[in-house]
Amino acid sequence: MTTVTVIYTALFYAAMLLFVLGVGRKIFIYARTPQPLKIPITPAPTTKAGVWVRMAREVVLFESLFKASKWTWLFGWIFHLSLLLAFFRHLRYALSPESFLWPLVNLELVQTAGKYGGYAMLLGLLGLLARRIFVDRVRYISSPSDFLMLILLMAIAGSGLMMTFISHTDIVALKAFTLGLFYFDPQPLPASLFLLVHLGLVALLLIIFPFSKLLHAPGLFFSPTRNQVDNPREQRWTRGWTAENTDTPKPG
Amino acid sequence: MANFETPPLTEFMEVPPVIPGTMEHSSPYIAKPEIQAPLAYPGQLVENWEQKAVFKLGELVKSNRALQVFLDTCVKCGACTDKCHYYLGTSDPKNMPVARQDLLRSVYRRYYTLAGKLFPKLVGARDMTKSVLDEWYSYFHQCSQCRRCSVYCPYGIDTAEVSMAAREIMDSVGQGQKYCNEIIGKVFKIGNNLGLPEPALVNTLEGLEEDVKEATGVDVKFPVDVKGADVLLITPSADFFAEPHIDGLIGYAKVFHQAGISWTLSSYASEAANFSMFIGSRHNLKKQAMRIREAALELGVKRIVVGECGHAWRVAYSFWNTLVGPFDFLDRNYPVPQHICEFTYDLIQKDALRFDKEANDDKVVTFHDSCNVARASRMGNMPGGQFVIPRAVIKASVNKFVDMAPDTIGEATFCCGGGGGLLTDDLLELRVKGSLPRMQALKQVVDEHGVTHVAAICAICKAQFSKILPYYKFPMDMIQSVHGLVSNAIRLDRKEI
Ligand code: SF4
Ligand code: SF4
Numbered sequence: 001m002t003t004v005t006v007i008y009t010a011l012f013y014a015a016m017l018l019f020v021l022g023v024g025r026k027i028f029i030y031a032r033t034p035q036p037l038k039i040p041i042t043p044a045p046t047t048k049a050g051v052w053v054r055m056a057r058e059v060v061l062f063e064s065l066f067k068a069s070k071w072t073w074l075f076g077w078i079f080h081l082s083l084l085l086a087f088f089r090h091l092r093y094a095l096s097p098e099s100f101l102w103p104l105v106n107l108e109l110v111q112t113a114g115k116y117g118g119y120a121m122l123l124g125l126l127g128l129l130a131r132r133i134f135v136d137r138v139r140y141i142s143s144p145s146d147f148l149m150l151i152l153l154m155a156i157a158g159s160g161l162m163m164t165f166i167s168h169t170d171i172v173a174l175k176a177f178t179l180g181l182f183y184f185d186p187q188p189l190p191a192s193l194f195l196l197v198h199l200g201l202v203a204l205l206l207i208i209f210p211f212s213k214l215l216h217a218p219g220l221f222f223s224p225t226r227n228q229v230d231n232p233r234e235q236r237w238t239r240g241w242t243a244e245n246t247d248t249p250k251p252g
Numbered sequence: 253m254a255n256f257e258t259p260p261l262t263e264f265m266e267v268p269p270v271i272p273g274t275m276e277h278s279s280p281y282i283a284k285p286e287i288q289a290p291l292a293y294p295g296q297l298v299e300n301w302e303q304k305a306v307f308k309l310g311e312l313v314k315s316n317r318a319l320q321v322f323l324d325t326c327v328k329c330g331a332c333t334d335k336c337h338y339y340l341g342t343s344d345p346k347n348m349p350v351a352r353q354d355l356l357r358s359v360y361r362r363y364y365t366l367a368g369k370l371f372p373k374l375v376g377a378r379d380m381t382k383s384v385l386d387e388w389y390s391y392f393h394q395c396s397q398c399r400r401c402s403v404y405c406p407y408g409i410d411t412a413e414v415s416m417a418a419r420e421i422m423d424s425v426g427q428g429q430k431y432c433n434e435i436i437g438k439v440f441k442i443g444n445n446l447g448l449p450e451p452a453l454v455n456t457l458e459g460l461e462e463d464v465k466e467a468t469g470v471d472v473k474f475p476v477d478v479k480g481a482d483v484l485l486i487t488p489s490a491d492f493f494a495e496p497h498i499d500g501l502i503g504y505a506k507v508f509h510q511a512g513i514s515w516t517l518s519s520y521a522s523e524a525a526n527f528s529m530f531i532g533s534r535h536n537l538k539k540q541a542m543r544i545r546e547a548a549l550e551l552g553v554k555r556i557v558v559g560e561c562g563h564a565w566r567v568a569y570s571f572w573n574t575l576v577g578p579f580d581f582l583d584r585n586y587p588v589p590q591h592i593c594e595f596t597y598d599l600i601q602k603d604a605l606r607f608d609k610e611a612n613d614d615k616v617v618t619f620h621d622s623c624n625v626a627r628a629s630r631m632g633n634m635p636g637g638q639f640v641i642p643r644a645v646i647k648a649s650v651n652k653f654v655d656m657a658p659d660t661i662g663e664a665t666f667c668c669g670g671g672g673g674l675l676t677d678d679l680l681e682l683r684v685k686g687s688l689p690r691m692q693a694l695k696q697v698v699d700e701h702g703v704t705h706v707a708a709i710c711a712i713c714k715a716q717f718s719k720i721l722p723y724y725k726f727p728m729d730m731i732q733s734v735h736g737l738v739s740n741a742i743r744l745d746r747k748e749i
Contacts, residue, residue: 033320064331136269233589
C-alpha cells in the first residue's frame, strides 16, 4: 500500500463522515426548528399535493429563477443538469456489476451524456462566473468564498475532463479502490496526477458542503415560503411560540 | 430633509447601476423611552447591547425555521438584486434584497457558523458593532417587507422576514423606530392607530350618516358597538378620517345596507392595522390581534369582515387563526375572517347588488395590487383569487378598466413605496424614490390608455399615493378606494323590511 493510497483512503473516510454528519445535523436542525406562522408566498397551492407540484417545479425547473433572470437560470440549470449527468456516469465506479442498477448506469446514453456533460458543466460555471464578474450588482454581493466555490467546481470539472479526454486513468484499478472503500477493504489507488487532483478536490467539496452555501440543496425543501400550504383560515396552524400559551378568551 | 430630486419617469423601467451609499443618510427617528415602554421594550440602547443583540439573533434563529433556512441557503445568485423598488429607485446596492439580508447574515455568520468564526473575511462575516447597528437601523427601515424579492428567489428567501427579525433585535436592545412604536402604543391606549377616542369615532360616524343621507336620501347606518349584529367590521382607522379612505367606508356601509345584513364597528377594536408585524414583535402582534377576538366575543357577532388594508389583511387572513383562534364561536358557513371584497363579490355573484356604472364614467380606472394582499394572502377559494376578486368588484362598478403592465401587477406587483412601517415624513425621500417603478407603470397606462384613476385596497397605499403622486406630476386625488368606486355606483333601492 502506497502512502498516497493511505492518505486518500483516510481523506475519503473523513470527508464522507464530515459530509454525512454535517449535512445530517443541518437537516435535523431545519426539521426541528418550528415555523410559528403561515408565510407561503402567494398565490400558493391550497393542498399538500399542490405543494408537491410547486416544489417539484422549483427543484427540477428552477421556476422562480426562470422568472427572475433568464441568463442566471440558463447557466445555473445547465450546471446542475450536467452535475446530475456526471453523477450518473460516476456511479459505475461505485457500483459492482452485480448491482441491479448496473444495466442502467452502463447504458451507452448515460455514459456518453455524462462524458460530454463535463463540457456543459464548465460552460455553465463559466457563465455564472462571468455574471459574478461583469454584472455590477452580482459583483457587489459576491464574497471571496463565492468566487472560490466556482473555481473549485471548475477545477473538479476540468480535472475530470482531462482524464476523460486526454490522460486516461486506470479505470479498473480506480473501481477497485472505490469498491474497496465501500467494503472497508482498502485497495491501491492508481497514481495519476489528474485523478489525485480530481479526488482531492471532491473530498474538499464534501468537507465544506455542510459549512457553506451548498446547504441550499437541503435548505430548499425546508423553505416555508415555498413548502407551506395556503390554508390558514381553513386549518389552524400553531408551531413553536404560537403553540405555547394559547389561552384565548372563550365565549361566555 | 426635502433635499432630493424626484427621479424622472422614463419610457421603460431600467435597472440602474450600483452607486454605493446614496441612501446611507436615510434613517427614521428613534423612539423615545416613553414610546418604547408600552411595547415592553427598553427605552434606550442597553448596556452590553452588542452581546444582547447577538444573543437575541440566536434566539430568533432557533425559534423560526424561515430565518434559520434563509440565513443559510442564499447562494448569492443575484436573481433578487433588481427586484426591489428601493434599489430601482435609489441605486443604493444595500437596497438589493440579498445585500440587505447580508447586513444581518454577516453577523449571524460571525457568531453562529464555523466558517464565519474561523474565516470571517472569506465569507463576509462581521462583528456586531455600532456602525453595523447604524447600518441596520438605516437599511432595515428601507424595506417595506413587500416580499417581491421572495417571488424570484430560487429558495424563496423572504427579505421581509429578515427585516422583521432585525427590527425586533433592535427594539429588544432599545433602538426602536418612533413611527411604528408610537402607533402601536396608541392602539393599546385608545384602540386605533389614529388615537381617535370613542366619542370622536361616534361623532365621525354620525356625520357620515348625515352626509350619505344628504347625498342619497337613504338612511345608511354606520353602527358602532351594536351587540348582536351579524357582522363585526374591522377596518383601518384611516377609513374614519382621510380621503379617499372614507369613501371606501361609505362604500362598505352601502353594501351592508343594500344586502340587509346587520353590522357594527367596535370602538375597542377600531383598528385593522397591526404594525407589530412590521417590527417583528411576537407578543405585540398577538396582543393587538387579541383585541379583535375580544371585541367579537363581547359584541356577540357571527362573522368578522375586514376592510381595505393590505398588511392588516395579511395578519387577519394568515395569522389571526394561529394567534387568537380558533374562531369556532363564529358562523363557519363563512370564511373567518372575510375580506370586504370577498363579501361584496359574493353578493354580486348572488345578484344581490345592482350598479349604475355610468356614475363612474368620468374615470378610466386601473388597479394597484397591494403587496401584502398579493403575496401574503388570498381571497376566495382559489390561489390568485386576491387578484381576480377586487378586479371583479371594480369592473362591476366602472365601465372603463385597464390593467398596468403584467410584470408590475399580480404577484409581481410593485410596492407603493410606503409599506412596512415606512409611511412617515422622516422617510419621505425613500418613499418618493421607492415609488418609482409603480409610477413608471402608472404613467404607461396614463399615456397609452388615458387612465385617470388608480384604485387600491390598502390604507397605507392610499395614504402613500396621495402623498407622492404630486411629486410625479399626477393629481393627488387620482387614488381611489375600491369601495369608493362601489359607493359611487351601487343602487340603494332596497325595500325596507
Ligand atoms: S421585501 Fe420588498 S422592500 Fe424588502 S428587500 Fe424585498 S423587495 Fe425590497
Ligand atoms: S435570489 Fe435568493 S439566493 Fe439569489 S441572491 Fe437573492 S436571496 Fe440569495
